Amino acid sequence: MGLTERECWFWMCSRPWLGVRSIDKLLGYFKTAKNIYYGRNSQYTEVKGLSENIRKRLEQCVEKDETLLRRDMSRLEKSGGHFVCRIDREYPEKLRHIYDAPAGLFYYGHLPEKKRPMIAVVGAREASGYGLASARYFAGALAEMGIDVISGLARGVDGEAHRGVLENSRSLPENVFEAGQTWGILGCGLNICYPRENYSLFEQMKVRGGILSEYGLDVKPEPWRFPMRNRIISGLADGIFVIEARERSGALITAEAGLEQGKNIYALPGRFNDALSQGCHQLIQSGAKLVFKPEDIAEDYDISSNGLKSWHGKTKLALDNSEQLVYASLSLSPKDVDAISAECGLTLSETWKTLLNLELEGWIRPMGKNLYIRSI
Numbered sequence: 467m468g469l470t471e472r473e474c475w476f477w478m479c480s481r482p483w484l485g486v487r488s489i490d491k492l493l494g495y496f497k498t499a500k501n502i503y504y505g506r507n508s509q510y511t512e513v514k515g516l517s518e519n520i521r522k523r524l525e526q527c528v529e530k531d532e533t534l535l536r537r538d539m540s541r542l543e544k545s546g547g548h549f550v551c552r553i554d555r556e557y558p559e560k561l562r563h564i565y566d567a568p569a570g571l572f573y574y575g576h577l578p579e580k581k582r583p584m585i586a587v588v589g590a591r592e593a594s595g596y597g598l599a600s601a602r603y604f605a606g607a608l609a610e611m612g613i614d615v616i617s618g619l620a621r622g623v624d625g626e627a628h629r630g631v632l633e634n635s636r637s638l639p640e641n642v643f644e645a646g647q648t649w650g651i652l653g654c655g656l657n658i659c660y661p662r663e664n665y666s667l668f669e670q671m672k673v674r675g676g677i678l679s680e681y682g683l684d685v686k687p688e689p690w691r692f693p694m695r696n697r698i699i700s701g702l703a704d705g706i707f708v709i710e711a712r713e714r715s716g717a718l719i720t721a722e723a724g725l726e727q728g729k730n731i732y733a734l735p736g737r738f739n740d741a742l743s744q745g746c747h748q749l750i751q752s753g754a755k756l757v758f759k760p761e762d763i764a765e766d767y768d769i770s771s772n773g774l775k776s777w778h779g780k781t782k783l784a785l786d787n788s789e790q791l792v793y794a795s796l797s798l799s800p801k802d803v804d805a806i807s808a809e810c811g812l813t814l815s816e817t818w819k820t821l822l823n824l825e826l827e828g829w830i831r832p833m834g835k836n837l838y839i840r841s842i
Contacts (some may be wrong), residue, residue, distance in 0.1 A: 575676025
């Protein structure tokens with residue numbers, strides 16, 4: 467008996483060597499996961515943009531064993547895990563339209579609820595006592611207001627944010643979810659808790675939220691996987707709150723991804739000469755909302771300190787074509803008008819007109835002579 471389309475998606479998403487960009491190239495040619503699974507070697511060579519390494523892996527793939535595949539699916543289920551992919555109705559809507567949307571997700575617990583606001587709390591692994599206490603306090607307070615919290619289950623700020631939510635909800639029965647919950651996004655296989663020191667959090671979050679990964683079971687943590695998972699953290703969040711981050715850090719990568727996705731950006735200030743706060747200060751200078759208290763975040767989602775109110779989500783106003791082009795070409799690094807014009811294929815006159823409109827509407831900011839950046 468052949469595999470179903472969904473089983474073929476499971477197979478495709480379970481191959482750690484088959485990244486989302488390669489999957490999208492394959493789907494562009496084969497149209498379905500089932501066609502990819504049962505594809506002929508000669509067809510793989512016809513897929514444009516597919517690396518030679520991936521072609522060879524597909525051609526020589528000894529993992530195309532239906533018995534082994536169903537065993538892997540059974541193993542995931544027995545471990546308490548679940549799988550969802552793009553063809554499923556349950557696939558998180560917030561992720562469908564982000565750049566490099568994951569083809570599938572493996573998870574423990576349950577998926578985030580679309581109707582609830584969610585804030586990503588991110589920051590330094592080697593955070594100070596101030597940073598750790600702030601992460602725990604702010605995450606717990608947001609959860610008390612009914613806001614969900616998402617992070618990366620790393621040591622430092624991430625772990626303390628998860629801990630703050632769990633401590634807040636510890637007194638509630640397991641079937642009561644009025645208070646906020648917390649989700650952790652892994653940069654390794656679903657069944658691998660990394661770092662191991664967060665194992666207690668890992669287990670508790672299966673009940674008060676969930677653990678998600680785009681990697682199947684047993685995939686080892688590799689340094690390059692962690693920046694990749696940041697787009698999922700920001701994609702599921704409605705806002706990104708940065709607590710202690712150096713000028714070049716993973717937390718700023720998450721904030722940059724959130725900015726690309728049109729999310730609200732928040733930052734906690736620190737001492738002016740503290741290297742751990744330089745990234746936060748940079749974000750604030752670029753227009754991130756400076757946060758002194760949890761209500762500074764909650765007020766953007768029609769939330770009060772007395773608990774969860776109605777929330778309808780915040781969406782930015784639609785831009786016309788030229789505005790979308792210009793906005794997409796900008797980032798937190800200043801860019802010259804001539805470069806914007808060339809990149810967008812607009813005349814200088816059209817570029818200046820578009821920049822003026824975007825500036826008046828608060829989307830971008832001037833940074834000296836003929837230089838612009840995105841507003842946050």
